Amino acid sequence: MTRLSVGVFCSSSHEIPGHYLELAARVGAGIAARGWGLVSGGEHVSMMGAVAAAARAGGAHTLGVVPRSLLTRADWESDELVVTDSMAERKARMVACAHVLLVLPGGIGTCEELFEAWTGRILGAHTKPIVLLDVNAHFSGLLSWLRGVGERGFASRSSLAVVTRAGNVAEALDACASAGPPPDDITVTSTAGSAMRRAGTLT
Numbered sequence: 001m002t003r004l005s006v007g008v009f010c011s012s013s014h015e016i017p018g019h020y021l022e023l024a025a026r027v028g029a030g031i032a033a034r035g036w037g038l039v040s041g042g043e044h045v046s047m048m049g050a051v052a053a054a055a056r057a058g059g060a061h062t063l064g065v066v067p068r069s070l071l072t073r074a075d076w077e078s079d080e081l082v083v084t085d086s087m088a089e090r091k092a093r094m095v096a097c098a099h100v101l102l103v104l105p106g107g108i109g110t111c112e113e114l115f116e117a118w119t120g121r122i123l124g125a126h127t128k129p130i131v132l133l134d135v136n137a138h139f140s141g142l143l144s145w146l147r148g149v150g151e152r153g154f155a156s157r158s159s160l161a162v163v164t165r166a167g168n169v170a171e172a173l174d175a176c177a178s179a180g181p182p183p184d185d186i187t188v189t190s191t192a193g194s195a196m197r198r199a200g201t202l203t
Helices: 018-033 046-057 068-073 087-097 108-123 140-151 169-177
Strands: 005-009 037-040 062-067 080-084 100-103 130-133 163-166 195-198
Touching (some): 005 087, 005 108, 018 037, 018 046, 037 046, 037 087, 046 062, 062 068, 062 087, 068 080, 080 087, 100 169, 108 130
Parallel strands (some): 005 037, 005 100, 037 062, 062 080, 100 130
8 A cells, every 4th residue: 555645734934933843843753653754845944844854754755845946945855856846836746746735833825825725625626635733723713714704605614624623743643544545656747847856866
């Protein structure tokens, strides 16, 4: 059976408190402990870097997907690094390469990734489960607003139920595991202007 790959969306901000970096590291270590692989945003900074470093330290395979404009922040320690021409392509690649999507605390960019993946799932663009790790009530205001959106008829109950909320790392990883066995294979198709580095070679 193919190893489960978890796509993680999270913050790349340098301004966040250290306990969020520790949270990301626990997620990475947990992914490795379960024998899974990580699909990340391909940057070595902040929570992105922490989750990838911890996953690799635990023996997990890490695939990073980074836009060309952010190569100065690229996580060159990734087992594989895909370089894309745009942020939009980066998000599409991450969704395509993962079996399940896990969203950690973040800001505007992370919420944009969450909503794009959420909308794609609702519209049938993909079938990947989405798990939201909501520690310290980080997303409570957003979730409250969404409940109000639903009550006013702007979102169906089934649409809001697409995302699974978890209150801690173990709960989040259990939710990822319950997504079911992954398909036999995931194919990463190349596009013009993209590159993949494998085993230290950028092609």
